[in-house]
Amino acid sequence: MISGADTQIWQFRTPKQHILRWLGWFWLVALTVFCWNLMTEDTIWAFVADAPRQASDIGGRMLPPRWGYLNQLWQPLWDTLNIATLGTLIGVIIAIPVAFLAAGNTTPSRYFVRPVALLIIVTSRSINSLIWALLLVAIIGPGLLAGIIAIGLRSIGFVAKLLYEAIEEIDEKQVEAIRATGASGAQIIDYAIIPQILPAFWGISVFRWDINIRESTILGLVGAGGLGLQLQSSLSTLAWNQVTVIFLVILATVIVSEWVSAKVRQAVL
Amino acid sequence: MSGSVVYLILAINSVEVDWFRVYEGLERGWRFIQGFLTPDFSSRWQDIQIGLIESLTMTLTSTVAGVLVSVPIGIGAARNLAPAPVYMFCRSIITLSRSFQEIIIAILLVSMFGFGPFAGFLTLTFASIGFLSKLLAEDIEDCDSAQIDAIRASGARWWQVVNYAVQPQVMPRLIGLSLYRLDINFRESSVIGIVGAGGVGATLNTAIDRYEYDSAGAILIIIIAIVLVVEYSSSYIRRWVQ
Numbered sequence: 001m002i003s004g005a006d007t008q009i010w011q012f013r014t015p016k017q018h019i020l021r022w023l024g025w026f027w028l029v030a031l032t033v034f035c036w037n038l039m040t041e042d043t044i045w046a047f048v049a050d051a052p053r054q055a056s057d058i059g060g061r062m063l064p065p066r067w068g069y070l071n072q073l074w075q076p077l078w079d080t081l082n083i084a085t086l087g088t089l090i091g092v093i094i095a096i097p098v099a100f101l102a103a104g105n106t107t108p109s110r111y112f113v114r115p116v117a118l119l120i121i122v123t124s125r126s127i128n129s130l131i132w133a134l135l136l137v138a139i140i141g142p143g144l145l146a147g148i149i150a151i152g153l154r155s156i157g158f159v160a161k162l163l164y165e166a167i168e169e170i171d172e173k174q175v176e177a178i179r180a181t182g183a184s185g186a187q188i189i190d191y192a193i194i195p196q197i198l199p200a201f202w203g204i205s206v207f208r209w210d211i212n213i214r215e216s217t218i219l220g221l222v223g224a225g226g227l228g229l230q231l232q233s234s235l236s237t238l239a240w241n242q243v244t245v246i247f248l249v250i251l252a253t254v255i256v257s258e259w260v261s262a263k264v265r266q267a268v269l
Numbered sequence: 270m271s272g273s274v275v276y277l278i279l280a281i282n283s284v285e286v287d288w289f290r291v292y293e294g295l296e297r298g299w300r301f302i303q304g305f306l307t308p309d310f311s312s313r314w315q316d317i318q319i320g321l322i323e324s325l326t327m328t329l330t331s332t333v334a335g336v337l338v339s340v341p342i343g344i345g346a347a348r349n350l351a352p353a354p355v356y357m358f359c360r361s362i363i364t365l366s367r368s369f370q371e372i373i374i375a376i377l378l379v380s381m382f383g384f385g386p387f388a389g390f391l392t393l394t395f396a397s398i399g400f401l402s403k404l405l406a407e408d409i410e411d412c413d414s415a416q417i418d419a420i421r422a423s424g425a426r427w428w429q430v431v432n433y434a435v436q437p438q439v440m441p442r443l444i445g446l447s448l449y450r451l452d453i454n455f456r457e458s459s460v461i462g463i464v465g466a467g468g469v470g471a472t473l474n475t476a477i478d479r480y481e482y483d484s485a486g487a488i489l490i491i492i493i494a495i496v497l498v499v500e501y502s503s504s505y506i507r508r509w510v511q
Contacts, residue, residue: 039326047383
């Protein structure tokens with residue numbers, strides 16, 4: 001007969017693990033509560049309590065949509081598509097050399113060029129395209145050009161990061177085989193590397209184009225042209241029934257671009 | 270091919286550029302680059318600090334709230350766990366949350382809840398729900414069904430199946446996704462301030478409007494630094510968890 005007292009009962013975690021996990025969760029909860037208090041310090045709760053009434057009020061103003069406004073939206077829609085497409089084009093063109101300079105196996109210098117290329121990628125990626133647009137509108141003035149450059153600058157980091165990861169994952173044997181034939185550096189890139197990354201390249205570019213369509217619909221809020229400009233003017237005149245129409249146009253555009261990019265990626269991958 | 274050439278010509282022609290304005294702006298652009306290289310952290314530090322605290326608190330609270338709401342929705346949107354009506358309902362919530370940009374949601378929520386970080390918190394939470402529940406639901410659907418069958422065969426109820434068969438399989442992924450979303454939420458929290466939803470974006474907007482490029486440069490450098498820290502620490506924790 002084995003007595004209950006001296007048998008060890010199997011446990012999933014050791015007591016130490018148990019305490020550590022408990023402490024971890026405790027800190028997370030404490031930190032969240034602390035942040036919540038800090039954040040809502042200046043919140044006016046009367047406004048929050050009032051929100052359902054505000055929501056139904058705005059909802060009432062949004063419906064029915066003013067469909068006649070649609071006719072004024074075709075030109076901004078065309079502008080939005082151009083911002084996204086031309087911006088993606090600029091971004092991709094700059095991203096290709098940056099990616100080759102950043103990839104560990106193609107960079108000319110690991111200690112000097114590679115960090116610079118990585119810095120370009122990080123800077124471009126951390127700053128949202130709306131902030132790029134804000135800066136560019138202040139610098140070169142409102143209009144489509146600011147939007148195109150903003151989208152381009154934001155796309156460099158995204159495309160270059162994914163592309164250099166693809167370059168680092170290529171099959172080195174093919175590179176060696178081409179090198180063994182006496183090929184120069186440019187020929188190695190042309191015959192050994194590019195064929196391997198081409199499908200990834202098209203996939204990444206179309207993926208970014210799809211994201212850029214979404215982003216370019218709102219760039220106009222800060223003056224960079226496109227649908228956002230109409231959104232801004234409708235919002236500032238409190239024309240909520242026009243806002244509804246714009247939202248629906250944005251929604252339709254996003255759905256179509258997502259469908260197109262899914263089709264293209266299916267075709268190339 | 271020729272179609273894309275025609276499109277390019279049409280598109281480039283429809284871009285009207287006021288080259289004189291651009292030329293004038295070049296000097297300002299140069300001043301901005303100088304401001305970026307010699308950032309001024311001190312003269313607007315009070316405003317920057319308030320904006321940063323708003324951004325950071327918004328990021329954490331909205332991620333936590335987003336995860337708490339996403340878990341039930343994610344389970345409901347997994348085909349192998351939820352009955353058809355629940356599945357349809359949860360999927361439509363996900364689609365709704367994913368189809369609109371954070372900025373657009375922020376505009377609506379600011380007009381309902383007033384200016385400030387509370388509207389930003391709601392915006393980021395709403396956006397997190399779509400992202401997290403979708404990926405969580407896909408992960409649950411990819412679960413090893415043998416384990417689910419084994420637990421079910423022992424006579425477990427639905428709740429016990431979720432707890433003993435599904436939860437251990439998806440937990441590392443869920444933690445990874447939450448950290449990834451934390452990263453995204455910080456990036457977004459620095460933008461939605463432009464439409465009044467609190468955070469460092471509002472401070473940045475003001476700095477640029479006042480042509481204080483050295484302060485704007487300082488804010489951008491801080492944003493880049495925090496994004497880097499969050500990104501690297503979250504990818505480190507993710508590797509450690511998985």
